[in-house]
Amino acid sequence: MTMAVPFKIIQLDRPRKIKFTINALILAETLCGKPGGQIVMDLSQTNYETAAKCLFAGLKHEDKDLTFEKTKELIDEHIDNMFNFVQIVSSAFSAANGIEIDINETLETTAVKAEETSPNI
Template structure:
């Protein structure tokens, strides 16, 4: 499975599979396609980050994910780098095509 490394409270790996995407859709009440076709705000990035991190931390909650994001931002990280890491992980999953015939694959690195 493909993932993106990110430094939050500790080194973590964001990974998406169909179950993670279903979790994010359920948390947001909207399909992933609708999310991808609009500007994603804090709520969407928090839900996607939560869903993408749960494979290694099943006890992670949306609220705790928000706290991780808050500490990341207070330490000098940017919302844009969080959104970029989530987007890279979505593409690395291989579940989405970035262009005709091009699929995301392999391990990707994100801003730390």
């Protein structure tokens, strides 16, 4: 029985699948210069460089000509909430490692915490 590699959809110039195959996981480790466990820790601490490198690695399966520079351009042009972007990448990376993160629950919890700490409320 063949198991499909899990993926997450991210809206950039078009809906794209972030998918961490073994090649993508190895590329992410190579680009980040650290093993997967440390990448998970970086993503949990909202490390934007790590998230951008992982996004690039996770999108290469769709577009063999994609570059890291083009990936950063896509982020700049189409992402309006960097925290949510990191959460989506983190969720995709974790899913490839058998850990399912409920992005909606994470984002709702974060929004509540932001409201609780906002000086403008």
